[in-house]
Amino acid sequence: METRRLTYFMRVAEDGSLTKASGVLRIAQPALSRQIRLLEEELGVTLFTRTARGMLLTEEGEYLRSAIAGPLRELDMALHNIRSMGATMAANFTLGLPPGLTDSLAMPVIQALRETFPNIRLCVVEGATGVLIDWLGRGVIDFAILEESSRNDRLTEERIATLPLVIVGPQSSPLPHHGDIPHSSALQLPLVLPSHHLGVRGAINDVAAKSHCALKISTETDSHRLIADLVAGGSGYTLMPECYLTQKLAEHALKTWSLSRPAPCIEIFLSTRENSKISGRQFSEVTKMISDVAKRQLN
Template sequence: MEIRRLSYFVRIAEDGSLTRAAGMVRVAQSALSRQMRLLEEELGVPLFERTARGMRLTSDGERLHASVAAPLRELELAIQGLRSGPSRGAAHLALGLPPSIADLMGRSLALQLRSAFPDICFRLVEGPTGGLVDWLGRGMIDFAVLEEVSRNDLLIEQKLLSLPFMLVGPPDIEAPSGASVGIEEALALPLIVPSHHLGIRAAINDAAQRSGLSLDIQMEADSTRLIKELVQSGIGYALLPERYVFEAVAAGQLRGWLLNGAAPVLDILFSSRKASQNAGRQFVSVVEFITRGIEGALAMTDSSKSSHERITSGDELK
């Protein structure tokens, strides 16, 4: 069985479109379709259902993809690690980001990566922590920023930092009074929370369980940008990492309160497959560059710290 044919299969499976895959691998659509027919004949099972909306994997196709995607990706990385420069072809690496971090720093990170590694073609993939862990395990992406420990033995994780939460509400709200509130008081408020029970939602659920409280959920939204907009509209409050909302609070778009007591924190981790660590020095350089960039972007700047001190001293941000 040809490795190239399997790589075409993975490309079509992940794109869901023969036309789009043909453009990505620079092969005529008719030739790519023929390769898939030959692969199906060789295996003796149908791998795709051809629909008006594109190519959808059959159950046999799903099993094949789960089995070959990661090994093919590791082979590709190993080959890329032997390349010494752009004259031998550009390397391709995929980085997964949660929507919250993509909103906060995705654009600046992309520009920095392009400047620092001009011979690498980066693909930035946005998805929830659970999806990113799954894609990492299946070899669909090379590394990812996670908002929770993956608990996946195939992955290596490096904790970058822990982000404390704060409570945010509409800018014109009168209560709670003061610059900070207790975690129990915050958890009892009508809240807008993510629906995925990982990352931010998991930290909120754990805090509620410790306090013996049931959450008053007004709405669920899986985008921190949308959560902030809904809070600003007066639908409810939100508990989010302080770094995710600080600029909006400082600009007066939201009102913020620091949390007292056993307040939740969100662990930010950088993860990659174990086998990818042997992919070459360039891969390691990219990992080091990204982790430094994320740590710097998510850490509070000096100007932010001075504003942070004004909140804690009682000078509230209106």
């Protein structure tokens, strides 16, 4: 089987369109369609359902995409490594970040990479911690910054920061200006919170359980930017690490209050795959660079 056809399959699966995929791959649409048909004939299954809205994966197609995403990336990285041995480092890597840390980490990591390894290209994607763990395990991404330990034996991780949660509210809030806020009082505020059960929301759920308090949830969303906008607009309060809301705090759209000790915290980890075949000079040096930048930015 030609790996080229599998690469074409992945592109069509990701774009959901022969037209879009042919543009990215720079091959004619009829030729791409033929390659997909040949792959289906070789496997003896239908990989896509053709509709007026595009190419939809069948159950067999979903299985194939999940099974080959990691191996195809590792093959690509192996070829890059071979070509760059003894030469200037050149490779493509993908870093996954939780939405709350993109503003704090994406630009510093990209800038450091450009300065240190100008021939390495970094792709940055966002996802909730649970999604990033899944992507990392399947080889869709190479590194991930996680908001808690993955608890996955297949992943290697390094703790890079511990971030306390603070109460965040609008400038017009009537809360006292000084003094720590008890956990029980904070949990009774109308809260705008992430919906995902890991990371920040997991830490808040733990505090609620220990305090025997029910959360008073106003809105749930996994967009930290929307959380910041809702809180600034008076829709409630949130519990977040300060570095998640740096821009709004700098604009004086939000205020923060400390929680009584022990303040709830989230631990931040840099995680990679234990059994990655792409480990080597490029991978280890880029891993160290991401770790160093993240520690500098978050501590």
